[in-house]
Amino acid sequence: MDLPLGRSRRRGWVVSCRPLDGEHPRGLPDLSALRDDLCPVDLYPFLTDGLWALSDEIGKLFLTSRGLVLAQMCPPRLEPIREPLPARSEGGEGKLFLFYSFKEWERWDFYCAEAEGAAERGEDAVLVFPEVSSAERFFSFARERLKGLELHLWRGFSSRRALSLWLELRLSRGGKVVVGARSSVFVPSPRLGLMVVEQEASPYLISQRHGTINARTVAYMRSKVEGFKLVLGGDMPSSRSYRALRSGASGELLWRERVPFRSRDGVSLHVVDLRRARDLGPVGGTRISPALVSATRKVLDSGGIVLWLLDRKGYAALAVCEDCGTTMSCPRCSRPLSLSRSGGQRCRWCGVSGDPSERCPRCGSPFRRYLSPGLEAYAEVAGGLFGEGKTAVLRGDLSRRALAEVLGWARGGGLILGSRGSLDVLESARVPLCAWLDLELELSRPDYDVVPRLYGAILQSGYRGLRPGEEREVYVQTRNPRSWFVNALKGGPQNMWSVELEGRRIFGYPPFVNLYRLRLALRGGGEGFTSSLPSFAELIGVSEEGEDLEVCLRSSDHEGVRGWMAGFFALRRPGGRSLAVRSIEVLRD
Ligand SMILES: [Zn+2]
Ligand SMILES: [Zn+2]
Missing domain, CATH: 3.40.50.300 (P-loop containing nucleotide triphosphate hydrolases)
Incomplete structure (x- = not known):
């Protein structure tokens, strides 16, 4: 449908329509009831009835507008549709x-x-x-x-x-x-x-x-x-x-099978106790076990590619005074400062940079030491162990070109360090060894679904891209080799889920309830939003992110939440200012 908007025209969908007077028509919109200057474009329906109905349901389930869902279903430039849809296939029962x-x-x-x-x-x-x-x-x-x-x-x-x-x-x-x-x-x-x-x-x-x-x-x-x-x-x-x-x-x-990492599949798991590994780095806590060092060297010597995984970018996450132990913190938000590769100190949260030559604010000492190593610190140590030319860090998201470049470089043997996104390497290269450098760090992400995400990523590091007859070793470095997570890694996903789901049931996380993450513009009156919460939604977190307010809610009454929130989306709320909701995430698992 084309409709006038100021001096130009816009093209969109007619979701429903109401005649100017009289009752709402049942079923299809009655186009004759539209004003004359609205021109229908299509001679036939754009989408199948199924997709059309689905666009409405999806919008309601994920609290997004139907127009945005339709925009994902249809081409961005809507061309006039001149041909009717063929007859639908015999509908089955949706097995x-x-x-x-x-x-x-x-x-x-x-x-x-x-x-x-x-x-x-x-x-x-x-x-x-x-x-x-x-x-x-x-x-x-x-x-x-x-x-x-x-x-x-x-x-x-x-x-x-x-x-x-x-x-x-x-x-x-x-x-x-x-x-x-x-x-x-x-x-x-x-x-x-x-x-x-x-x-x-x-x-x-x-x-x-x-x-x-x-x-x-x-x-x-x-x-x-x-x-x-x-x-x-x-x-x-x-x-x-x-x-x-x-x-x-x-x-x-x-x-097919429930126990992963079996040698007859060509994939093996090595759990390494980090407490016995020596600290190798200028950054405190850079531990690489001798077993991983020799396994890596073996693959590199034979011209193969090795992938080391760690969920922390940069050089070190903590700077501490060597004399009194004070943690150097951001002058603005007082969270710990981290050290970047170039040697500068920077706050990861608000972006403020500190001067690394500054003296300790408590005792005046000029000496400091760095803790909690990131990828760059591990790369430095690995460069010393295997040769600078043999190691590379994957930074940021992997574009097709960046991937081709690093794989070209690694031909003839190379160690690639990266975060989980670099598992994409497994799609295009044979990688006989993957290592998780710090299991506890991976498990410390604040997301409610950190456990299955990590579990899936470790399975991928073993099996993704593996062809029949190929072999791969997975090393997991941990300070707690007897943890339930390690046992579940050896036992299979069913062991992980039985513990994880019991925890989520008790503490109230998806799939037992829905989580709603909202980003509200403070100027729009975000404070009023949280104070007007209905009884069926529980507030589980509020934080300020710059100019915005981030609110996390929990509820098992989706229809209730939807109806209550709909009030805030009205262009003009009766008796109040409208609220700027920047984004809504519905987490149902
Ligand atoms: Zn000090
Ligand atoms: Zn800061």
Whole structure:
């Protein structure tokens, strides 16, 4: 629909419409009731009924506007639609199938067989991956495996071919296989017979663009609406799937093996006690066990690539006076100052930089020592052990070019240090050794889901990108080799979930309740917001972030929260100022 806006015109969707007088029409909007200067653009519906209905449900579930959901479903430039949608395929009952195996190639074989079956039935299949890199690698895998089938790689609306592919899929008459990252969950095919969500527990299935929409949840809702078969797969179940499994309420299940890191799979786990390792660095606490040093050296000598993982950037997180032990802190927010690679001191929270030559504010001593090493400190030590030219730190997000560069550099042997994002390296290179430098640091993230996230990342460091016949070792350095987490690593995801879910049930975290993270503009009256909380929402955290207020709520009454918050979104709130809500995240797990 085109509608006038000032002197220009805007194009958008008609979600519902009310005649200027009279009752609200049932069913489809009655376009005759619109004013004359509003021009309908499309001759036929843009989306299938299923996707259209879904856009409303998703908006309500993730507290985002329906327009923003539709914007993710449709091309950014809305072209007039001149062709009707083909008839929908016979709706099934939306069967659910769960498939878990640590071995990636086993899952991928299974997905290919399922896609082949769908194509034979004259239906389309969509395979959704958490990362673009894994979607691309699966695409080349499937091209070999599914010769003769029509395969498409869905890259979202960023590519030039996107619009024509979208229109083509909208008119699909079946037999197509579409592979893509999380936005492919909205592929407009009217003849969808199968959807696969790979690594269904992955946090990367959650989009951060407009609200926290989880592609797995969308796939599940869509399969219920459109009746296609849904396969959720991965190396471990998500909390929701695990709960459904325990209660027997899930669909069919194939759980190939439950104990990871078995030598016959070619993947082994070495848990190393850090308390016996020597401190090697100028930064206190840079501990690398002799076992890891010799394993790394062995791989480097044979020309292989090694990946060391640590969730702390920079050089050191703490600067302490050598004489009196005072922690150097930020002059503005008084949190500890950290040391960057260039030798400057900087506050990680407010960005204020300190002068490293400044004397201790308490005793005046010019000497200080650094604690809590970051990636750069480990890289310095590793450079001393294996040679400067043999080590590199991956900084920031991995672009395709940065990845190609570092892999070119590492040809002939190299040690790559990085945070969890660098697991992407496993997609494009053979890496026989991955090491987690500090398990306790990884577990100290403040997120409620820190445990399954780390568990999944460690599984990935063992199995991601591994081909049949290849071998990989995973080293985990820890100060507590008998912790329940280490035991669960050896025992399998079911051991992790049984402890983790019991804790979440007791303390009230998803999937037992929803968490809501709101970012409010203080100028808009954020204080009034928190003081007017209804009884069904519990305030569990408030913090000021610059000009904004960050509020975290917990509730098991989603409809209640939605209705209460809707009041704040009205353009003009009766009797009060409107509130600027910058973002809402709904965390349901
Ligand atoms: Zn001092
Ligand atoms: Zn500060």
